[in-house]
Amino acid sequence: MSAQAPVVTTALGPVRGERRAGGDRFLNIPYAQPPVGDLRFAAPVPPRPWTRPLEATAYGPTAQRRAFAEMTVIPEPTVPGEGVLNLNVFTPRAEAAPERGGLPVLVWIHGGGYVAGSAASPWYDGAAFNRDGVLLVSVGYRLGIEGFLHLDDAPDNRGVLDWIAALEWVRDNIAAFGGDPAKVTVAGQSAGGGAVQTLLATPRAQGLFRAAISVSGAVMRPQDKAAGEGVARLFTARTGVPATAAALRDLPYGTLYEFQDALDAPGDDREGLPQGLALAPFADGGLIPVPVTEALADGGAGAGVGEQPLMLGFTRDEFDAMGGSALTDAVFRRPGLTIAEGRAARELPTWFYEFRWETKAAGPFAGQAFHCLDLPFSFDALDAENVAEVAGPTPPQSLADAMHGAWVGFVRDLDPGADWPRYTRAGRATRVWDAEPATVGDALRAERERWLG
Incomplete structure (x- = not known):
């Protein structure tokens, strides 16, 4: 290990990272003990302290042990191991932290339908944010049955508890890396965007972040306690195994995936239950008091x-290329617009957008502004692995500059810029991300009138 390798002392012990042009990165830092044995279905437990520098130069284990599909738009590496409750910190030179002062922080929660995904994706590298004076933290968390199935003898929403534990780690440690714990923005895409909405609706998470970015956010529907408990009953009916930690704790991961496949299969016994995202956060009446849309659009989770x-x-198109225009509207567009409208009615600071740039790549997504296509632009990572294959050979750098710049402005200043005003009932300003970005008043008027009246 080079003598120039950066070392940062956290509250639990020192970590040794890797120096790169433009910044330092520290990978596989544990924010909780490995969820194995008695901890497999328990709330996250803080790591035990250490004294010698922890080598933090390679991505740590992922909760994803089977990819979401044979081929995914986002490269999502699977890393074996048990210590899946880890995070990665990308920062401008850590050694300059005392002189530099506290920088804004972006905490990233990956997507993957709450059953897959990886914080080790090259699309989530924080280099461009570091270049622009923002720290990035990417988070791993429990997935699928381990993270989200209701169990009679275990806490609900264990994956949500993981997100909260990671944010508490950021609060307690990010200053050592040059970040300001009072300037944290939590962000995510797809299931990660749903995670952001869930954290906004969770009283226990308040105070751990000052702003949020929900990208194509998706949550369970219906999302009430009855739905979560109904999924558990369906699990038992289809597998013959009680939905309890005691029954599942010692089973191999392969068996859990077989159970997950059985749970996801179609059938008449699913009537009244979520048709998709069955293993996802739900309003348990405790940690999450009410469903997310009710909390964010109507303030149902309580003042503040x-x-x-x-x-x-x-x-614009999300899953349309898969013949899923109704799914696109039901899962992403209508709920997102409902939240924007509800917040506007309550005069809460909200910025609303639709990404319309169409891929120039051939294949099933040709001519579509599809699910995940916006991420390389937001991260200013057009040269990352697989981007050319899904976006075409020359995606516009000018669009990446505009989108990434808006994100940096929002994380830094709580404002994406003068050319993108807030979404209000008076103007309904909508940022349209296309080859020529523009702000359009009431850009989704037809959809709004059809869905919301």
Whole structure:
């Protein structure tokens, strides 16, 4: 290990990272003990302290042990191992932290339908944010049955508890890396965008971040306690195994995936239950008091909950290329617009967008502004692995400059810029991300009138 390798002392012990042009990165830092044995279905437990520098130069284990599909738009590496409750910190030179002062922080929660995804994706590298004076933290968390199935003898929403534990780690440690714990923005895409909405609706998470970005956010529907408990009953009916930690704790991961496949299969016994995202956060009446849309659009989680500045939106086509235009509207566009409208009625600071740039790549997504296509632009990572294959050979750098710049402005200043005003009932300003970005008043008027009246 080079003598120039950066070392930062956290509250639990020192970590040794890797120096790169433009910044330092520290990978696989544990924010909780490995969820194995008695901890497999328990709330996250803080790591035990250490004294010698922890080598933090390679991505740590992922909760994803089977990819979402044979081929995915986002490269999503699977890393074996048990310590899946880890995070990665990308920062401008850590050694300059005392002189530089506290920088704004972006905490990134990956997507993957709450059953897959990886914080180790090259699309989530924080280099461009570091270049622009923002720290990035990417978070791993429990997925699928381990993270989200209701169990009679275990806490609900364990994956949500993981997100909260990671944010508490950021609060307690990010200053050592040059970040300001009072300037944290939580962000995510797809299931990660749903995670952001969930955290906004969770009283226990308030105070851990000052702003939020929900990108194509997706949550379970219906999302009430009855739905979560109904999924558990369906699990038992289809597998013959009780939905309890005691019954599942010692089973191999392969068996859990077989159970997950059985749970996801179609059938008449699913009537009244979520048709998709069955293993996802739900309003348990405790940690999450009410469903997310009710909390964010109507303030149903209580005064002061979920009122942080919020940037949210979606791609125009999402899953249309799969013959899923109804799914696109039901899962992404209508709920997103409902939240924007509800927050506007309550005069909460909200910025709303639709991504319309169409891929120039051939294949099933040709001519579509599809799910995930916006991420390389937001991260200013057009040269990352697989981007050319899904976006075409020459995606416009000018669009990446505009989108990434808006994100940096929002994380830094709680404002994406003068050319993108807030979404209000008076103007309904909508940022349209295309080859020529523009702000359009009431850009989704037809959809709004059809869906919301």
